[in-house]
Amino acid sequence: MFERIKHMLIKEFIQILRDPRMRTVIFVMPLVQTLVFGYAVTTDVTHIPTAIFDLDNSRASRELVARFTGSGYFDMVTYVDREEEAQHLVDRALVKAVLRINKGFGDDLRTGRTAPLQIIVDGTDSNTAGIVLNYAGQIAGRFSEIVLQTRVVRATGQPITPARVALETRAWFNENLESRNFYVPGVIVLIVTLVTLMLSSMAVVREKEIGTIEQIMVTPIRQSEFILGKMLPFALIGFADVVLVTVIAVYWFDVPIRGSLLLLFGATSLYLMSTLGIGLLISTISRTQQQAMMSAFFYYFPAMLLSGFVFPIANMPETVQWLTYLNPLRYFLVIIRGIFLKGVGPGILWPQMLALLLLGTATLWIATRRFQKTAV
Numbered sequence: 001m002f003e004r005i006k007h008m009l010i011k012e013f014i015q016i017l018r019d020p021r022m023r024t025v026i027f028v029m030p031l032v033q034t035l036v037f038g039y040a041v042t043t044d045v046t047h048i049p050t051a052i053f054d055l056d057n058s059r060a061s062r063e064l065v066a067r068f069t070g071s072g073y074f075d076m077v078t079y080v081d082r083e084e085e086a087q088h089l090v091d092r093a094l095v096k097a098v099l100r101i102n103k104g105f106g107d108d109l110r111t112g113r114t115a116p117l118q119i120i121v122d123g124t125d126s127n128t129a130g131i132v133l134n135y136a137g138q139i140a141g142r143f144s145e146i147v148l149q150t151r152v153v154r155a156t157g158q159p160i161t162p163a164r165v166a167l168e169t170r171a172w173f174n175e176n177l178e179s180r181n182f183y184v185p186g187v188i189v190l191i192v193t194l195v196t197l198m199l200s201s202m203a204v205v206r207e208k209e210i211g212t213i214e215q216i217m218v219t220p221i222r223q224s225e226f227i228l229g230k231m232l233p234f235a236l237i238g239f240a241d242v243v244l245v246t247v248i249a250v251y252w253f254d255v256p257i258r259g260s261l262l263l264l265f266g267a268t269s270l271y272l273m274s275t276l277g278i279g280l281l282i283s284t285i286s287r288t289q290q291q292a293m294m295s296a297f298f299y300y301f302p303a304m305l306l307s308g309f310v311f312p313i314a315n316m317p318e319t320v321q322w323l324t325y326l327n328p329l330r331y332f333l334v335i336i337r338g339i340f341l342k343g344v345g346p347g348i349l350w351p352q353m354l355a356l357l358l359l360g361t362a363t364l365w366i367a368t369r370r371f372q373k374t375a376v
Helices: 002-017 020-040 059-069 083-091 105-110 126-156 179-201 203-210 213-217 223-251 261-285 289-305 318-326 328-342 346-370
Strands: 048-054 074-079 097-101 117-121
Touching: 002 020, 002 223, 020 179, 020 223, 048 059, 048 083, 059 074, 059 097, 059 105, 059 126, 083 097, 097 126, 117 126, 179 203, 179 223, 179 261, 179 289, 179 328, 203 223, 203 261, 203 289, 223 261, 223 346, 261 289, 261 328, 261 346, 289 328, 328 346
Parallel strands: 048 074, 048 097
Antiparallel strands: 097 117
């Protein structure tokens, strides 16, 4: 048995690594994707391009503008003096926000009246727009508080310290609230899924296309040995990609890894059972490599969207949430982020690891049963 599997391993590695395009997919693509995702996938909202529409041009309005531009969140792109110009900038996506200060803003503050202030936001991206409005509200609120205190000092000659609730915040596991620390570990899941799924989905169907499946049919190799010989090379490649992406995440993007590396590799082995099982199942039911590739992508994108990588599962409709329990990406994402950011162990992650074990065992069993050596 072991001798037959050994020869299958040698054959698969030779077949995979002799193709330059396949070597690129295995080693170069994960590197490029990690760098692209690491820099591009972020929800941090800073340096918002902003236009200033100051119709008052008073000392108070200029001080307020300075507070916005000095906050680090708003970057002043240009000043406008007409509504049409402000609308043109927003329509062309040249600015994300327009700060409009009406005439009489400074006089209203001096006389104790409420001074209206308007922030116009491009609401195309509702999440970003909400964050921008929150930033603007905090800056305007702080400015209003300072104006009130200054007015009281001028009237009474005594500074006041208004009663307030002091909220002390503390973020665990991601102290600086950097979205990169949250998303980059998830990139490991996406890359390992894509690489192993693509390779394994074309493993059996490639034998059909090049005509070597007939040679395998006349050998004494069993179904389980054939599937195992097909799976092990891709599993080793999956581990290699995990190591590669983890090194980039830790030493290039400074993502902390607080948990056990042994647990990481153990969970990866459970996860690879699912992805390789699904890939081999696709390969056994496909007639051509092109069909297998399309089927793999047809599975990959819904699985990614329903994993919680981009959209929280709790925000999905209840019916869709039930579907996510059949998605191995969901469980591996929780494990990866728990190991990297929280440093938790099997005592916390055992439900996810058990789910991966059950899903992986089921998919491998179905793939093995689906492959009929004498009926290929």
